[in-house]
Amino acid sequence: MPANPHPLPRAFFARSPRRVARDLIGKLLIRSSESTYLSARIVEVEAYLGQNDPAAHSSAGRTPRNSVLFGPPGFAYIYFIYGNHYCLNVSCEPEGKAGGVLFRALEPLTGLEEMARARGTALHNSRDVLKLTTGPGRLAQAFGITRSRDNGRDLTSPASGLWIADDGFRAPAIQITPRIGITKAVARPLRYLLANNRFVSHVRPSSK
DNA sequence: ATATCGATTATCT
DNA sequence: GATAATCGATATG
Structure with a gap:
């Protein structure tokens, strides 16, 4: 039987996105408040590296949009894509070094x-x-995650209401496997x- | 089952 | 002006 969930410490995220991504599989994402308790097991993630990774938002350096990725580890980086969808990432690496993990399912x-x-x-x-x-846009919507609400949120503390x-x-x-949709x-x-x-x-059948 | 398209905006060239 | 770490609707097999 699974034990009572306890938050992952900041040190968990102060590592390379590959290590963090690997170790996040099987952990829980929780949205909790007085009126809400949502929980789900993490079954699919992707690592985005701070350096030498053209697919990463941080590849061109720090901008207002991606600054969370360059900040301290364990914080939510939310971006808006295709005019429709929010996607959730957690910042990795020690402060000053970019890197993140995208939650996919x-x-x-x-x-x-x-x-x-x-x-x-x-x-039904x-x-x-x-x-x-199942899918980065869907899980963000299911958890009520938006950029204005959650970008920069501390994911290591139950007090923040969104945590791992x-x-x-x-x-x-x-x-x-290789990453998807890039x-x-x-x-x-x-x-x-x-x-x-x-x-x-x-x-996606036609995404290649 | 696969294929195409529209939504709608932040960011970059 | 083009593109994007996506998804749902629609059309067709």
Whole structure:
């Protein structure tokens, strides 16, 4: 039985995005407040490196948009993409060095009704559950994550209301594949996923 | 099952 | 002016 979830310490994130990404598989993302408790297991992430990674937002240096990636580790970097979607990252590496991990898919555990409400979708069958948090845009919407609300939020403290936790679960097997949806540095194996998990996001048929 | 397209904005060239 | 770490709707097989 999983233990009570406890927050991951800042030192967990003060490492290379690869190490952090690998170790985040199987951990929990939690949105908690007096009126809300959403939790989901992290089943798919991607590492974005601070240096020598053309696909990373930090590759061209520090800007107002990406400054969280250059700040201290364990904070939320939220960006808005395609005019429609927010995506959640956590900053890695010690302060001053860029790097982050993108959350790509979760397995929802508690608060599924509220997630469906946040997404404006039905929740009648297992197919509906599957679409709650599979994909970076979907999981952000399910957790009510926006740039204005959550960019720069401390993900190591339950007091912040959005945090990452360890409940004792240990991933039996982790797969590593190339990243998805990018056009630069396409071949690099920086996508980490929980093997045999149904909630891993799908490659777009025509995305190449 | 795959393919195409529109949404709609921050950022960069 | 083009592009992007995406998704849902729609059309067609």
